[in-house]
Amino acid sequence: MSTKHSKAASAFLEHEEDSRWHNQSIWYVREKRDKMAMELSEWEALRDLSSGIKRHTITHMDQYLEQFSKQAEANGVIVHWAKDAAEYNDIVYDILSGHQVKKVVKSKSMLTEECHLNAFLISKGIDVVETDLGERILQLMNIPPSHIVMPAIHLKRQQVGRLFEEKLHTEKGNSDPTYLTQAARMHLRNEFMTADAGMTGANFGVAATGDVVVCTNEGNADMSTSLPKLHIVSMGIEKVIPDYDSLGVFIRLLARSATGQPSTTYTSHFRKARPGCEMHIVLVDNGRSDILGNKAHWETLKCIRCGSCMNTCPVYRRSGGYSYTYFIPGPIGINLGMLKSPQEYSDNVSACSLCCSCDNVCPAKVNLSEQIYRWRQELDGFHKADPMKKMMSNGMTILYDHPSLYRFSLKMAPIVNHLPRFMVYNGLNAWGKGRELPSFAKESFETLWRKGKVK
Amino acid sequence: MKVGLFIPCYVNAVFPEVGVATYKLLKNLGVEVDYPLNQTCCGQPMANAGFEQKAVPLAERFDDMFKGYDYVVAPSASCVAFVRLNYPHLLEGKHECLTSNKTLDVCEFLHDILKVDHLPGKFPHKVSLHNSCHGVRELHLSSASEQNVPSFSKIKDLLSLVEGITLLEPEHVDECCGFGGMFSVEESEVSVRMGTDKLNNHIATGAEYITGPDSSCLMHMQGIAKRLNKPIKFIHVVQILAAGL
Numbered sequence: 001m002s003t004k005h006s007k008a009a010s011a012f013l014e015h016e017e018d019s020r021w022h023n024q025s026i027w028y029v030r031e032k033r034d035k036m037a038m039e040l041s042e043w044e045a046l047r048d049l050s051s052g053i054k055r056h057t058i059t060h061m062d063q064y065l066e067q068f069s070k071q072a073e074a075n076g077v078i079v080h081w082a083k084d085a086a087e088y089n090d091i092v093y094d095i096l097s098g099h100q101v102k103k104v105v106k107s108k109s110m111l112t113e114e115c116h117l118n119a120f121l122i123s124k125g126i127d128v129v130e131t132d133l134g135e136r137i138l139q140l141m142n143i144p145p146s147h148i149v150m151p152a153i154h155l156k157r158q159q160v161g162r163l164f165e166e167k168l169h170t171e172k173g174n175s176d177p178t179y180l181t182q183a184a185r186m187h188l189r190n191e192f193m194t195a196d197a198g199m200t201g202a203n204f205g206v207a208a209t210g211d212v213v214v215c216t217n218e219g220n221a222d223m224s225t226s227l228p229k230l231h232i233v234s235m236g237i238e239k240v241i242p243d244y245d246s247l248g249v250f251i252r253l254l255a256r257s258a259t260g261q262p263s264t265t266y267t268s269h270f271r272k273a274r275p276g277c278e279m280h281i282v283l284v285d286n287g288r289s290d291i292l293g294n295k296a297h298w299e300t301l302k303c304i305r306c307g308s309c310m311n312t313c314p315v316y317r318r319s320g321g322y323s324y325t326y327f328i329p330g331p332i333g334i335n336l337g338m339l340k341s342p343q344e345y346s347d348n349v350s351a352c353s354l355c356c357s358c359d360n361v362c363p364a365k366v367n368l369s370e371q372i373y374r375w376r377q378e379l380d381g382f383h384k385a386d387p388m389k390k391m392m393s394n395g396m397t398i399l400y401d402h403p404s405l406y407r408f409s410l411k412m413a414p415i416v417n418h419l420p421r422f423m424v425y426n427g428l429n430a431w432g433k434g435r436e437l438p439s440f441a442k443e444s445f446e447t448l449w450r451k452g453k454v455k
Numbered sequence: 456m457k458v459g460l461f462i463p464c465y466v467n468a469v470f471p472e473v474g475v476a477t478y479k480l481l482k483n484l485g486v487e488v489d490y491p492l493n494q495t496c497c498g499q500p501m502a503n504a505g506f507e508q509k510a511v512p513l514a515e516r517f518d519d520m521f522k523g524y525d526y527v528v529a530p531s532a533s534c535v536a537f538v539r540l541n542y543p544h545l546l547e548g549k550h551e552c553l554t555s556n557k558t559l560d561v562c563e564f565l566h567d568i569l570k571v572d573h574l575p576g577k578f579p580h581k582v583s584l585h586n587s588c589h590g591v592r593e594l595h596l597s598s599a600s601e602q603n604v605p606s607f608s609k610i611k612d613l614l615s616l617v618e619g620i621t622l623l624e625p626e627h628v629d630e631c632c633g634f635g636g637m638f639s640v641e642e643s644e645v646s647v648r649m650g651t652d653k654l655n656n657h658i659a660t661g662a663e664y665i666t667g668p669d670s671s672c673l674m675h676m677q678g679i680a681k682r683l684n685k686p687i688k689f690i691h692v693v694q695i696l697a698a699g700l
Contacts, residue, residue: 001637001640001641002641003642005642006641006642009645010644010645013644019648023652034601037601037602037603038603041603043602043603044602044604312601314630314631314633315642315649318645318648318649349505350638351645352635353588353631353633353634353635353646354503354635354636354638355588355630355631356592357588357592357601357630360602361601373502373503376504376505377502377505377507377508378505379505380505380506385505386641389504389506389637389641390506392501392504393500393501393504393505393509394509396500397501397506397509397512397513399495400464400496400513401495401512401513401516403494403495406464406496410467410468413468430639430643431639431643431678433643434643434644434646434651434679435650435675435678435681435682436677436678436681437678438465438469438674438677438678440469441469441471441472443471444468445462445466445471445474445475446462446467446492447471448475449490449492450492454474454475454478454490455479
């Protein structure tokens, strides 16, 4: 009984010191989030409000998208619609090639990860430079993010130091964070100055004004859009929200939930192109309409990508982002992966003890654990159920649906206590890997009751 | 008031003393308690594993067996949470679930229904309270650490009625111990690491005992403690509440 996730998690945990460090670093972010949440007396009311606004917007998405695109066009922005990843990549490439772009600087966007945009553009001969520090580190290492908000959280500064020595020619053995950040800034400055286009994601698209709102701590979205003459926004269609009043609710929740900051350092509104420049917004569906039509799982679309469900998840913290087979890990990633392809990503559904902590931190009140529970019910229908678990569940039903058999096994169970150790603790007994089995009582409660010994 | 006692399968087989303590305590508080024979399991193990349909006959059996009682009381927050939250939809299309709302964890029953304000026993020991996930986040036996709500704990309220007890709580006060039913074997390494961390947090309080409303969590941590030769002892909340009876 194992999954790709459980095997990868097991390998992750073999590095005991690193895995403990990973757990602690991410728990620290959960604690920062708690501190912020406890400072706002209206915190729970804000979460209710945010959930309500998202439910409303998502179920009226057609109207809000139309309003948003009309407003954006009225502001002089060129709006494109992409039904899937391939169409999205083509649209972006067409815009870039139409402007003879050789180099594009990018601020963080999980949507571009989802659509594998970077690899596509690079294959077309365009130089793509990530400008979020974490993302840039990963790009230089040629590895994917392990967390959606803190993409390089699994790396230690010494690893970054060695990488920068090789790639940016920093001093040997210097892994001082300030020094390394300074080196990254100098390196990126040159990229900003020489890029022909800037790309950003979108945390929110405000329908009433056509604004695209981008939250960063490094100001790299602003640099990416202030220097090149071409700005392309990639926005999932579920990012649209009605107006500034609703934006206020989300802005108060986002950074507090994500990193335990009252707000990100920069909350930038992009409404129109600078004089003489061009701004494009690509609205991407890529399966989102299908999620909207999924009665059991549509509320997953409420997610605002803060990552707090990962930070609180006791399994994510102890297994790392790469133990999941979908590019988004943690509770929300388990669900989004299943929505993308249950055939391909069902191995992540095991990565949940159903502790429900994610439900309580989610600023949009996505019912993450209930969704995972529901996916488990659906696995058998996709022929993805674990045969051992199925057999055990069938066996339990037979046992528990026949009280006389159950009573018999209650009587027989203590025999296990007397089996030789090698028969109980063997390769078949996953429980016995790190735990002793409980001893069965000599007389069960049922037996005690029947004998009149319960008094 | 007539109470039907529900003793979940693993309590029945492994921890019958928890069932006995529940009975004694309720009896001592003047409650008429009955234990309907032929009860088995709530069905949570197979449902959490992804075979909810396999739990339907058990839900029907449970609902039929307990529908005549004023309350169904069980010494297991997680099993009660499963009945309360899942039975209504498991029985959908068959008949209305009559037991989900009157099935209570014994701590809820003592705190909310009997409103117990004194207990006879003494327990002069240092005890670390294990706030189990479903107790906290599904039954709301205490405020959850993630939420900005007034702090409360029904279990602490009850335990503090026992003379001599020193009540402690671990760091990461309501983080999961990693049991999770079949999760504990399907993701066994993660489960053991979660349990080890939780156990160590409990031990760090200096407690002699770990207590909680779920024998399943206690069983998991006890298995790890035994393997690691940690001397800490385990006891269900209801056994402390029934001390001296």
